[in-house]
Amino acid sequence: MEAAIASTGSSFHSSPNPLARQQRIARAVVAFVPQPQAHALRCERTSHPNPRASAAAAAAMGGDAGSGSVVVVGRKKRLAVFVSGGGSNFRAIHEAALGGKVNADVVALVTDKPGCGGAEYARGNGIQVIVFPNSKSAPEGISSDELLNTLRELRVDFILLAGYLKLIPVELIQAYPRCILNIHPSLLPAFGGKGFYGLKVHKAVIASGARYSGPTVHFVDEHYDTGRTLAQRVVPVLANDTPEQLAARVLHEEHQVYVDAVTALCEDRIVWREDVCERDRGKGWCKWQPFLENPLGQKGPVVSSSILFFSYYIYVLSLGC
Ligand SMILES: Nc1nc2c(c(=O)[nH]1)N[C@@H](CN(C=O)c1ccc(C(=O)N[C@@H](CCC(=O)O)C(=O)O)cc1)CN2
Numbered sequence: 001m002e003a004a005i006a007s008t009g010s011s012f013h014s015s016p017n018p019l020a021r022q023q024r025i026a027r028a029v030v031a032f033v034p035q036p037q038a039h040a041l042r043c044e045r046t047s048h049p050n051p052r053a054s055a056a057a058a059a060a061m062g063g064d065a066g067s068g069s070v071v072v073v074g075r076k077k078r079l080a081v082f083v084s085g086g087g088s089n090f091r092a093i094h095e096a097a098l099g100g101k102v103n104a105d106v107v108a109l110v111t112d113k114p115g116c117g118g119a120e121y122a123r124g125n126g127i128q129v130i131v132f133p134n135s136k137s138a139p140e141g142i143s144s145d146e147l148l149n150t151l152r153e154l155r156v157d158f159i160l161l162a163g164y165l166k167l168i169p170v171e172l173i174q175a176y177p178r179c180i181l182n183i184h185p186s187l188l189p190a191f192g193g194k195g196f197y198g199l200k201v202h203k204a205v206i207a208s209g210a211r212y213s214g215p216t217v218h219f220v221d222e223h224y225d226t227g228r229t230l231a232q233r234v235v236p237v238l239a240n241d242t243p244e245q246l247a248a249r250v251l252h253e254e255h256q257v258y259v260d261a262v263t264a265l266c267e268d269r270i271v272w273r274e275d276v277c278e279r280d281r282g283k284g285w286c287k288w289q290p291f292l293e294n295p296l297g298q299k300g301p302v303v304s305s306s307i308l309f310f311s312y313y314i315y316v317l318s319l320g321c
């Protein structure tokens with residue numbers, strides 16, 4: 001059962017307080033809410049715009065915060081992108097960040113293949129290249145602990161996997177809860193897991209006789225491709241498709257859906273819906289499902305948090321006149 005509980009208010013943190021948590025578990029948190037501050041599990045590293053301030057800003061801009069007409073943008077987020085190959089998704093995200101669509105800076109490229117296309121692009125664009133992990137083919141690579149320290153020194157908020165072919169260690173997953181995304185070239189859970197990467201995925205899709213395929217953006221957990229799905233796009237599988245033709249069709253959609261997902265992530269517009277949990281009856285388990293907020297709604301003017309807070313105080317001063 002899901003209730004449409006759309007509320008503005010502080011962002012939702014998984015509280016250590018079991019009673020408070022149980023009370024919350026009894027309520028479903030709505031998946032699509034009209035504005036960024038509604039109930040949501042946020043990555044600890046992002047800012048939380050003040051709901052009253054955004055309402056004031058919306059009023060000042062003639063919008064209506066309740067209708068999602070104002071997207072509040074906090075501080076610029078800092079991204080580390082992990083790549084093993086050509087890096088076209090990495091380039092799409094970097095270009096979207098440079099163009100202002102994604103409210104972020106790409107501060108590091110992490111790769112297990114220092115000679116790959118993604119690493120070359122990063123060097124040509126002044127982005128720090130980090131080789132991880134250490135291996136025979138990349139002896140200059142660093143350890144998990146060194147990588148974690150480097151990402152912290154760079155104040156990285158989110159990690160984006162984009163064609164990275166190594167398993168992300170559990171210590172990185174634990175250090176960045178709900179802050180690591182991956183893009184996979186099939187409609188997970190189909191055609192995912194160990195051994196499913198690159199053209200292998202598209203060969204399996206064609207061999208299966210599937211009529212549709214497409215990219216999946218998902219949060220990363222300690223296993224390959226089993227994290228919570230955030231966004232998907234669908235493309236047709238044509239009768240005479242080669243794996244390369246299907247790969248190109250899927251890749252085109254990947255660039256769109258990943259940029260959209262990262263845009264939402266950096267604007268704090270991902271909300272987590274929790275199904276009513278039957279934990280108190282001793283069965284079942286709770287599922288948190290991340291959703292892009294307002295995915296079909298109109299996006300209002302983008303307001304920087306500084307303008308937002310300034311308009312809020314003008315609004316408050318005007319009340320006193
Ligand atoms: N902890 C996680 N790490 C990674 C995930 C993830 O979901 N959780 N996603 C992968 C990306 N990926 C699919 O999207 C993926 C990449 C690689 C493999 C795979 O089977 N790799 C081979 C090695 C390939 C090579 O080194 O050339 C293997 O492990 O044997 C499966 C899925 C990134 N990391």
Ligand SMILES: NCC(=O)N[C@@H]1O[C@H](COP(=O)([O-])[O-])[C@@H](O)[C@H]1O
Nearest residue numbers: 085086087088089163184185197198
């Ligand atoms: N399972 C992981 C996997 O197969 N990832 C896939 O590797 C390609 C990387 O392309 P890019 O380097 O041009 O972004 C992309 O198609 C991505 O979905």
